[in-house]
Amino acid sequence: MNASADSSLRFPHRHLLGIEGLSADAITMVLDLADSYVEQSRKPDKKLSLLRGRTVINLFFESSTRTRTSFELAGKRLGADVINMSVSTSAIKKGETLIDTAMTLNAMHTDVLVVRHSDSGAVKLLSEKVNCAVMNAGDGSHEHPTQALLDALTIRRRKGKLQGLTVAICGDVLHSRVARSNILLLQTMGARVRVIGPPTLLPGAIDRFGVEAFHDMREGLKDCDIVMMLRLQTERMQGRFVPSIREYFHFFGLDREKLSCAREDALVMHPGPMNRGVEIDSELADDIDRSAIREQVEMGVAVRMACIDLLTRDLLENAP
Amino acid sequence: MSKYRTAYVNARLVDPASGLDAPGGLLAEDGKIADFGAGLFAGGAPEGAETVDCAGHVLAPGLVDMRAQLRDPGQEHMEDIVSAGHAAGAGGVTSIVCLPNTEPVIDNVAVLEFVARRAREVKLVKIHCYAALTRGFAGRELTEFGLLGEAGAVAFTDGEVAVANAKTLQRALSYASTFGHLIVQHPEEPSLAEDGQMNSGEIASRLGLSGIPPVAEVMMIERDLRLVGATGGRYHAAHLSTAAGIDAIRQAKARGLDVSCDTAPHYFALNEIAVGDYRTFAKVRPPLRGEPDRQAVVEGLKDGTIDAIASDHAPHDQDSKRLPFAQAAFGIIGLETLLPLTLELYHNGHLALADALALLTCRPAARLGLAAGRLEKGAAADLALIDIDRPWKIDEEAFRSKSKNSPFDGRPVQGHALRTVVDGRAIYDAGQDGEDT
Numbered sequence: 001m002n003a004s005a006d007s008s009l010r011f012p013h014r015h016l017l018g019i020e021g022l023s024a025d026a027i028t029m030v031l032d033l034a035d036s037y038v039e040q041s042r043k044p045d046k047k048l049s050l051l052r053g054r055t056v057i058n059l060f061f062e063s064s065t066r067t068r069t070s071f072e073l074a075g076k077r078l079g080a081d082v083i084n085m086s087v088s089t090s091a092i093k094k095g096e097t098l099i100d101t102a103m104t105l106n107a108m109h110t111d112v113l114v115v116r117h118s119d120s121g122a123v124k125l126l127s128e129k130v131n132c133a134v135m136n137a138g139d140g141s142h143e144h145p146t147q148a149l150l151d152a153l154t155i156r157r158r159k160g161k162l163q164g165l166t167v168a169i170c171g172d173v174l175h176s177r178v179a180r181s182n183i184l185l186l187q188t189m190g191a192r193v194r195v196i197g198p199p200t201l202l203p204g205a206i207d208r209f210g211v212e213a214f215h216d217m218r219e220g221l222k223d224c225d226i227v228m229m230l231r232l233q234t235e236r237m238q239g240r241f242v243p244s245i246r247e248y249f250h251f252f253g254l255d256r257e258k259l260s261c262a263r264e265d266a267l268v269m270h271p272g273p274m275n276r277g278v279e280i281d282s283e284l285a286d287d288i289d290r291s292a293i294r295e296q297v298e299m300g301v302a303v304r305m306a307c308i309d310l311l312t313r314d315l316l317e318n319a320p
Numbered sequence: 321m322s323k324y325r326t327a328y329v330n331a332r333l334v335d336p337a338s339g340l341d342a343p344g345g346l347l348a349e350d351g352k353i354a355d356f357g358a359g360l361f362a363g364g365a366p367e368g369a370e371t372v373d374c375a376g377h378v379l380a381p382g383l384v385d386m387r388a389q390l391r392d393p394g395q396e397h398m399e400d401i402v403s404a405g406h407a408a409g410a411g412g413v414t415s416i417v418c419l420p421n422t423e424p425v426i427d428n429v430a431v432l433e434f435v436a437r438r439a440r441e442v443k444l445v446k447i448h449c450y451a452a453l454t455r456g457f458a459g460r461e462l463t464e465f466g467l468l469g470e471a472g473a474v475a476f477t478d479g480e481v482a483v484a485n486a487k488t489l490q491r492a493l494s495y496a497s498t499f500g501h502l503i504v505q506h507p508e509e510p511s512l513a514e515d516g517q518m519n520s521g522e523i524a525s526r527l528g529l530s531g532i533p534p535v536a537e538v539m540m541i542e543r544d545l546r547l548v549g550a551t552g553g554r555y556h557a558a559h560l561s562t563a564a565g566i567d568a569i570r571q572a573k574a575r576g577l578d579v580s581c582d583t584a585p586h587y588f589a590l591n592e593i594a595v596g597d598y599r600t601f602a603k604v605r606p607p608l609r610g611e612p613d614r615q616a617v618v619e620g621l622k623d624g625t626i627d628a629i630a631s632d633h634a635p636h637d638q639d640s641k642r643l644p645f646a647q648a649a650f651g652i653i654g655l656e657t658l659l660p661l662t663l664e665l666y667h668n669g670h671l672a673l674a675d676a677l678a679l680l681t682c683r684p685a686a687r688l689g690l691a692a693g694r695l696e697k698g699a700a701a702d703l704a705l706i707d708i709d710r711p712w713k714i715d716e717e718a719f720r721s722k723s724k725n726s727p728f729d730g731r732p733v734q735g736h737a738l739r740t741v742v743d744g745r746a747i748y749d750a751g752q753d754g755e756d757t
Contacts, residue, residue, distance in 0.1 A: 020526075099642060119644035120528035121598030140646070141528030177528060203525035204533075 009033075011310035015127045015134040018143035019184040027152065027185060034153050034299070034306035041077060041301055051080035054111040054312055058084045059101065060137070061117040066272060066297070067137055067147075071114045074304035080111070080312075098122060102129040112308055115139075120177075133311035135304075141175050147271050148181035150303040152189065154296050155226055158267055163190035168220055168262070169211075170196040171230035171252060171279050172241070174203050178271045179230055183209055196220035197252060200241045201232075217252055221261040229254050229270045229279050245278050255281040259290070267292050325349045326744060328705070329361040331374035335381065336678035337694035346379060348701035351743035356695055374705055377738060380677050382414025382702035384693045385658060386582060386684035387558060387630035389479075389651070390416070390447070393434065394423025399635035399722050401435075405444025406720040407655040409748030411631070412704035412737035415685070415692045416445050416655075420452040421479040427452035427463045429471045436472055444747045446702070448690060450477045450504060453492050457481045462492055469499050474688045475556070477504035480605065480650070482540060484510045489544060493553025502688065504556045505544055507565060508606055512536035517646050519592045519607040527598065529645060532607050538564035545572045548579060556687065557581040559632050561606040563616030570625040580687050581625070584632035585661035586652055586727065588617040594727050600641045600648035602727040604634070618670055621679065628684035631658040635723030653721050657714055657728050659706065663735035666708070673708065701744040708735045 012026055019027075040046060056075035058068050068084060075082035087097060098117070105113060110132045115123045120140030127134035138144040156162055167186050173179040173195045186193050187210060195202060196214040206213050214220030221227060232248065242248045254268065268284065268291045276282035285291055328346040333356060335341075345361030347354045347369065365371040385408070391399040399407075408416055418435070420426035426435065432449050439447035451473035455461045465476060476496060483489045483505060492503050513532045518524050520531025541557050545568060548555045560566050560581050569581045586594075586604060591614045594602040602608055620626040634651025641648050654661075658680065666676040685693030692702055716729040740748035 098644065117644065119646045121646075122644035124598060125642075125644055139528070140644075143528070180526070180528060204520045204531055205522035205525055208522040209525070 019181045034302040037302040037305040049079040051078040054080040056080045056082045056112045058114045070300040143181045144177040148185040150299040153299045165191045165225040167226040168194045168224040169228045172201045172232045217258045218261045224262040325369035327369040331379035335695040336674045337682035348744040378706045381681045382704045383680045384415045384685045388633035390418045403722045408445035409740040411656040412659045414702035417448045419479040475502035493551040502554045507540040509536040509539045534562040537562045541568045554578045561587045566620040580627040582628040598645040605650040629679045660733035660735045703741040705739040710736045
């Protein structure tokens, strides 16, 4: 029996601000429920009426197409009304916008607020000012919890488990909220985590995260079950953190030769959008035997459905 | 014509400069210390004087806070000379040296005299000014050290901005030595601190915030010390936060250079853990460091390397702090918490009472050449009557400062000013201010 059949399950958090603080049980609850939503999303009639009348607002202070679309689909498939709000941080005076926007949305009786912001901690700050459930869709270099959950769901469906796997997270770990959330989630679920990248792209005191750090792809990928590539943003490849794209791809880009150091059945993942030829070989990215990249997108909708469902359950139950 | 006299009887006189620590009394007459000493007024208060019964509490020189930002002129909604005066009074502070980062910047005689005149009119705490080292803190053209010095500037600094250009600092040290002026540096290598939000390390990495590495401090100090050696200038490194920075000053002193340094309470009373979950009230520059650095600050205070504790008072309104961490302003207010947090060092057994008070009185005053910070016949009666043991809880709601940005809200501390006296006149009286005693 999966979680969807048991609608009495309660998520023990009011918001989803990060993986930090989530127990293995809470993570498993999300993943189990998401499994059922994968099936639901494969049906011709994908729409449920579970959240009819509820309002989900996607509040994006940083541009994003895929994540916003994924949340939008998730909300709509659950039957909620979904509104997208894009707020350009440069256009309006910073900060004031955040609190002011929160106050405005509060007055609109929003049920779930999905927030992306370019500053670490901004989503948490906003969550302190509103009365609805807040989901972090990525805050600065801090966390991106639904990405880590969808990655976990992808891995669990392919490998049948998370515990005991060796996962390598490769590339720009320093700026990556995906990496931080994944490190926390994978460790909570009993996986071993490695990070691989040049020292300029690894966070300070990374050894204190309980991960193994490597600066050599071949060495770091040895015996790995999962190879997670991270996106390297253009402005970071041209001299500030690495000297050039070509040098980066040569040493840290994933190609078949480097991948051959990992386990034979190692799975390649990428949170998207990919820089083909920068962090990953284009043809490898499209190889459905090795790459789970397209599957990750599908799992994204299911995981976000599960999260919205669980957070609104809690609210419904506790509503005054 | 009768003189205005106040007799402080039944006091524990503590004068860190002379080593005096004895039961006694003090007579203030027309704003000056007319007499003081062990056993004075043992036989009773003199005729015709207002009598203050100190009830055995410490009567010490008023505190000299060598580094505070007053926001006046320019940002009076965050703080002004009146609110800062009341905050200082409640903190036992009788002299403040304010940073020149007002609007406009104190980089010319007119602004300097404006602040001085305002302080005289307000008649609360005494206010001295640093003048900017370069015009508009731009790091290029020196200000008029000589004229500003004659107008009362006590030293020269670009405040919260490091003088990054070595040539500029070399010229400043060299030119200031014409007049014997002190150069005060914010020691932080700007390129390493760029975009930094808190101390580098595990916590910054976990929070996804860019770090300011501890090495940014010592690098700037070591460079500066070379220039001090080459020019023979007088140099002071402000708010030290790292073991390496303090050690560089320690060694420079041993080599005989004319250098000094201060720190602020948050660097020995807190560490980077106070940032916790993006607490912007703990966002300060230099950033709160790791525990080993915090301990090194305590050691630097104990062995005398650090010459003073300054409040580093940096008022900010809510709009500057209720923001995502990266957008929030740097700074902590400190006028009202300087004394109790420094007394923690005494209560914890790190410093003798006189040594703790010396860091707040005679030592900064001597370094800046201020006639303050000691008990002396004929000197201004700038005094602090302190209950050094009184337990209380820091409460941001009770702050007299216009700003509330203190990470110490709720902290239990010991020691509070009972009465703060400037030129013989009480600017603060705990009893009259309705404090629970």
